[in-house]
Amino acid sequence: MSTFHGLETARRAINTQQSAIHTTGHNIANANTAGYSRQRVNFTQTEAFPSPGFNQPHMAGQVGTGVKAGEIERIRESFLDLQYRQENNKHGYWSARHTAFEKIEDIMNEPTEDGIAQTMDRFWQSLQDLSVYPEDSGARSVVRQNGIALAETFNYTASALESVQRDYQNQLGVENSRVNSLLEQINNVNKQIASVEPHGYLTNDLYDVRDKLVDELSEYVNISVEQVSSGGLAKENAGGRYTIKLLDHNGSDMGVTLVNGRSLEATKFDLSYDEETGLIDGVLVGNETFDPDAFHSYGKLKGSIETFGYMSGGEERGLIPEMVQSLDQMVYTFTEAFNDVHENGRSLYEMANEEAAISFFDFAGGANEVKGAAKGIKVADDILNDLDKIAAATVTAGEAFSGDGSNALALANVKDNTLNFGGTTTNVQSFYQGVIGAMAVSTNEAERMSRNTNELRESVDDRRQSVSGVSLDEEMTNLIKFQHAYNAAARNMTTIDEMLDRIINGMGVVGR
Template identity: 30%
Template sequence: MSINGLFQTSRRSLRVLEGAIQTAGQNIANAGTPGYSRQRVALRADSVVAYGVHSGVRPGTFTGAGVSVQGYERLRDGLLDRAARDAHSDLGAADQEVRTGSALEGVFAVGTQGSLTESVAAFWDSWTDAANAPTDRSARGVVLDRADALAGVFRRHDEGLTRLADETRGALADGVDGFNAITERLAGLNEQIANARAAGAPDLGAEDERDQAVTELASLAPLGVAAETDGTYTITVQGMTVVQGAETTTVEHVGPPAEPDDAVRFAGTDVAFRPGAEGGGALGGWLRTLGQAVPETRAGLDALAAQITTDVNTAHAAGYGRDDVTGRDFFEPTGTTAATFARSAALTDPDHVALAGGAGDRGDASVALALADLRPGVERDAAAIAGGAGRRLQGASARADAASALTGHYEGLAAGVSGVSLDEEMTHLIEYQQAYAASARVLTTARDMFDTLLAL
């Protein structure tokens, strides 16, 4: 190698070490920045042949030409990133189902006065009290009051389910808007990153921002992410491409009143997002609440209201009131849903309540005793409806705990790869400082050699 070669080698070394020191400084400055990925300088040993200085190299000639920067890169683990995205998707779904499950459980308020189970028990207790005092007109009045209270509980629960559905539908619509906003942001970052790479200066900050946006999107829906050769991401949801380069496909919420059921569709297609049995991000959690939890609970309430209406009316219509009139319905026969469940408008007086099996028998309570046989089945069904809400919440809470643990686990592993260790960066700085001083010494030596040569 010539003395000029020593100058060139030292010059390249100093420039590379300057870049390495700047990279370490960047890492230290962003040690506490959320989403920041540790950066590294990729180095390459150069030779004079690589620079085309010689068309041929004489035997024994030293061909080393120092070092150059091959590129700047972020330290990431694609496998951990994918696992973390999946965990975030499961956590997003479970968190939303915990919220809606808590609201659903609150509708029934099991164990409190005025709850469904307590009101059913109180209604049947009133029949028992009336059977024990068939000649007491006030006991029959209590039966009517408890019937009104029970009907009010059914209607209140139905209204609570409607309110929960409306609130969840609003959250779903907001989530869809948020999904589209994030995909638009990702498309813009894709374009920015591709342009920077084409110019030979990767925008690593934009790549960090894009990964954070991908994590946000994963909490809304499960993602497939493919890195392209130009640095862009192609993102899919259940096989449908939502981001490709600078282009996006939006999603849209359809539902009542335009559609009978709530759904999320990919714009311009008839393809709908499928929430699955669990998971599916926050969108999946909201869709399951609207498509399963609320309708199934309402169907149970409606079935119980219809059952009570039919069974109590059958027994009551066969009995006689204190006015010796028979054939009266106790509940409105058309009230076969929780929203329409109500005491019959024909029962305007406590004397209309039928307890006796025959006319003129004031001490008979055979109808009340017959109604007592219905109590176990009705209470069991009421408890099952209220308990179903609790089981949904328990299941969602268990999934949320598991997903949270997995998310924390993968984020911890990812931090070991992408996070900044101040001790490690300080060690690198010391190494770079010593290497910089040594390279400067080589440059000084080359200068002294050159001065000696000129002095000959």
């Protein structure tokens, strides 16, 4: 054994402890860096002396030769990453739906003094007042103004919903671009990792960058992550390249590879829109095209598609389109029934003049169809120009009297008439209450699921941080530990140096 063996052992100890101190400093520096995973130096004993062989020296046993820094690896548990991404995906979907329902609720504004329900109630009440004072111009004016207010409330609600829908179209463009950007960034990090790992290094910081991108991607679509070896001299615990596949809400493979870790290629998302309705009619992922109704990869993107609206079997679907359809159906059916009663009555103007039946409500542009009814409803020009054209009287035996208000009462009772709202038979108030009630139930469900998934996500993230996060107390303890080991190794080297000094300078001088 070499006389200088002790110096080499001490040198290795100093270098290794120094590496550990540097790594601890790196951890401390990144204590507040989002997505950072703490790192550690794996200490490995160096090969003992002598090595087995025919020419090995005869010794009592093998002597240790010190320590070396085997590798610097990050502390990460992949199972917790998988759990986090699953919960993050669910939270992305339900939070998107909850946000959408909140925006719709703000527009519907129920129950409040300015909502549709209260505006309709004031309209019915003014008609009942007119039935008592059919010749009073003030009562007629109130009916007209309440009719205008009701029409404008419907107009505003429909227009506001369309405005939110346009905002969601812009948001979908942003989300689509963000998903494509994330896929491209992940692929670029894959390329960087693939150029380093074959040389035997662990690219810990690149792993963290990639995992952070994958975490964000999981919020938009459901994904699976598969590790592909970089080959060459890559270590067994190397992270490798990521192959990312698209999954449906049940976790089944949808047959689309978003990022290919072998070929180092990334695909792209795109959305196609129906020319007539402007709603989404296809989700394009690479070379695959999915019908929006069949695109079952839950996440924020799916939630935004369902909010904005999509075509399915030739029909308009989605939160906002279906709410607009309900309003249109309500307004159209109510207007038809109300105008029918009004046209069968007799106004003061009709009593004095030969006049065809007069409608109370009309639609902008004269379009008499369900689609667009809520946005287009208005008080007819005849009523706007002449209060005497409000038909408050009923024709009995071909005669009508100015003091008769029975038709005004019949108009007020339209609210209780059983009507057919596109297959749903009920009165106008019950139909509207059903629409609002269904929205409230869906909002509560979305809020509950958003809250639950967020709590589960945070719980998993807390466990993940307990494994991967930097604890300053722990790092300071390690720093002290490695510092003492470094100092001890340096002291050991000093001791060996003194021994060598005695051998070299103190021996062989006797008798001089």
